[in-house]
Amino acid sequence: MNNPQISEETETLRFGQALNRALGDAMRADDRVFLMGEDIALAGGPFGVTRKLLDEFGQRRVRDYPIAEASMVNLAVGAALGGYKPVVEIMFMDFCTLAMDALVNQAAKAHFMFGEQGPVPLVLRTPHGGGLNAGPQHSQCLEAWFAHIPGLIVVCPSNAADAYGLLRAAIDNPNPVVFVENKRLYSAKSEFPANPQPIEIGKARTARSGSDLTIVTYGNTVHLAEQVAKQRADQNIDIEIIDLRSLQPWDETAVLTSLSKTHRLIVLHEATEAFGIGAEIAARMADIGFDELDAPIIRVGAPFMPVPYSVALEAEFGPNAEQLNTAIDRLLL
Amino acid sequence: MPTLKRSAPTRLLLGLYRTMLRIRRVEERLSALFADGTIPGFIHLSIGQESVPAAITHHLTNSDTVAITHRGHGQALAKGINLDAFLAEMMGRASGICQGRGGSMHIADSSVGMLGANGIVAGGIPIAVGSALAHQLDGQGNIAVPYFGDGAIAEGVFHESLNIASLWNLPCLFVCENNGWGEFSKTDDQFSGSLKKLAATYDMDYQFIDALDVAKLSNLAGRMIKAVRKTSRPAILECKVTRHHGHYEGDPQKYRPEEELNQLGGQDPVSHAYDKLITAGIPVSELTELDRQIQAEIDASVAQAMAADHPQFDQAAAGVYA
């Protein structure tokens, strides 16, 4: 049976398939685009994102890399300086630590430091996030680190259409882009347009309109916010949700516009709350949005501890609906 | 008493067989507990590779240290981790060796000289070299053993570790469990050099052995460990092993040639040792009884782990800093 809500122009697609399509389309559109990563070619990627791309584009453009993240990302920098557009995959965001020099000291700085002699158009794709009891070294959300580095762009989509559009835009962008994918989203299906286009980096999306309170979030917690907003609608609490999509740069105007409408703000993310994306947004809004605020800005994020392994501990680790509801109650009751 | 008539090599083999069989039976149980959801996350089994930790740890004391890998259950059990605390950790319980915070990829028991398992490929190698530095400073003749897979050889820290271990004469035995695969990729597609040549570059002893025969492996490991202790020169031992299960439990292994999967039976150090023991005159009944004892121990350990409390969140949160 057809879902009446889905128009003829749209289909549904899994998040991971949307990324796969974006990579394929980008490679067809520009033969300077090539891929490197661990187990991405023959095996099609640990989460299947690069499936079948080797068949179409061959080993020249779809490259299995040895387990050597530091050189992999530095090679991408060098290839980008050489006029190519590498898209590299780091299997888990936790392993970005091994490639920090390449990203922070090399990729982020080259354009500025060498007096704008040439851009570094590379994309680093990597999955973040917990909830799989994968333990402290396979569950982290480290995006705030990269958002802190001048010269890097950071994006984090929440659905298939955005995953496609943002990845196309990231590959087209002349700067190094850290492209963050929540692992729990890979198999999630959502609407997908028949003729998908790149989505401008730096532009947020209103995931839900509301008048009582704004939740600013990104990635998988957009769905947590939507779920809670739906429940609270029964109590006549009307929540607006801003899906940031881009974290660096982030859409200050969209957040301020929403705050001017609802006068209450929660920033929600799976990453550690302390010194995080939410801290930046809260600080900015407390400054430029001060006159609009009817209540303190609340952050809801992970506690200040490594992501624990056990089911019992990770369940409480959050962020979860209970913690978000507590924050909503604080603002409205 | 028939046991008195047993030769020293047979007694040795029996001990090694016991260590290997215990690892095998524990991992078979882990496989089942993972399949039924009792163990969450993901686990990497070392079934087929048991001879390496059995042989290595035979020559180590609790003061010698090991850094183990993501495929490290056997390495941990051979080093002497408490089985109750090990299994409770796998189930994420408060009585787990790491209080349920680490799980399979992060088991550690410092009381038996375990520096900890690692979810970061090659992550343990330089840490073990640092432990070797501590041993050198202590001057007690202890050594450090970093275990690593063939996939880890591509990581830069491995090469940096070889250099510093050689430069500073650190008592370190680098033990490679080469199973021919790094996840879903063949070793040959990932590493263009050879450990032998690397060892020569850094002026270290290097030995290669097929780990199918645990007794031979133990002899070689014993000689090398003795030399490392005595000379404080690092060395590399490369062991050819066979990974019987997938990279992780649940891995459909589509990338693996059918004929390789069909030949696993012939590449089993546990059944190889069993056959040799039978040939040496050990009665089947004795080996069956040994197996029964091991299974009984595991049954009891699993039962206590299943009954154990879950960890408290506040307690975990209070444990971030020392």
Ligand SMILES: Cc1ncc(C[n+]2csc(CCOP(=O)(O)OP(=O)(O)O)c2C)c(N)n1
């Ligand atoms: C730094 C880092 N990169 C990638 C991974 C993902 N990963 C886990 S195990 C593995 C393969 C390791 O191969 P090998 O060292 O041969 O060990 P084996 O699994 O064969 O025992 C990879 C790539 C990781 N855990 N850490």
Ligand SMILES: [Mg+2]
């Ligand atoms: Mg291997």
